Amino acid sequence: MDIATLSHRSSVPRIPTLTSPSFDRNQNSACMFTVLNDIHSALRWIIVLLIIIVLFKSLTGMYNKAYNQNDRRFALFAMVGLHLQLIIGLILYFISPAVNAALADTDLMKNATSRFWGVEHIAGMLIGITVITMGYMRAKNRGSDWARHRTIFFHYLIGFILILATIPWPFRANGIGRDWF
Numbered sequence: 001m002d003i004a005t006l007s008h009r010s011s012v013p014r015i016p017t018l019t020s021p022s023f024d025r026n027q028n029s030a031c032m033f034t035v036l037n038d039i040h041s042a043l044r045w046i047i048v049l050l051i052i053i054v055l056f057k058s059l060t061g062m063y064n065k066a067y068n069q070n071d072r073r074f075a076l077f078a079m080v081g082l083h084l085q086l087i088i089g090l091i092l093y094f095i096s097p098a099v100n101a102a103l104a105d106t107d108l109m110k111n112a113t114s115r116f117w118g119v120e121h122i123a124g125m126l127i128g129i130t131v132i133t134m135g136y137m138r139a140k141n142r143g144s145d146w147a148r149h150r151t152i153f154f155h156y157l158i159g160f161i162l163i164l165a166t167i168p169w170p171f172r173a174n175g176i177g178r179d180w181f
């Protein structure tokens with residue numbers, strides 16, 4: 001390879017930079033969307049499983065069982081998973097084609113798909129996550145183990161119902177429903 005070819009090659013940036021002609025903003029954000037959406041989709045199952053365990057433990061715990069470290073840990077893991085999902089969800093909210101289309105829809109509240117992606121998913125999840133977080137915090141200050149289990153059970157149950165109702169399950173209408181994984 002002669003020196004002219006070498007010097008030409010070295011002047012071409014290997015990684016596209018913001019100013020290089022090969023940088024494609026849309027392509028980058030589409031890739032970021034796919035990765036985050038896949039993580040968001042898979043994390044749902046971990047959260048659903050953790051909440052079911054917490055509900056089972058707190059319900060059986062109300063029958064004369066101590067609120068131990070193990071109970072507290074599962075309640076904490078479910079809450080942390082939800083907060084992680086909240087952060088990923090908020091990033092997705094700004095790059096999602098479904099949300100973009102919904103927010104551009106002048107009939108947002110009349111169109112079921114636009115209403116789901118523009119309002120229902122984010123509102124249902126925000127309220128559900130808040131109720132569960134409040135339950136975890138309140139349980140700390142309860143005077144007895146029975147009261148701690150009860151606080152966890154009812155808050156996590158209400159939060160879980162809201163979360164289940166606003167997940168875009170595959171059986172939901174066309175435009176709302178997404179894959180199982």
Ligand code: HEM
Nearest residue numbers: 041044085086089090092093096097098122125126178179
């Ligand atoms: C406030 C919190 C949340 C926000 C802002 C949010 C936002 C979003 C957005 C923007 C999408 C992408 C829609 C698309 O273009 O396809 C999405 C998809 C989804 N979200 Fe959320 N989300 C939140 C919380 C949650 C939670 C807590 C769960 C479940 C535990 C969840 C489950 C899902 C599922 C299953 C999908 C579909 C993923 C797929 O395409 O397979 N989200 N969410």
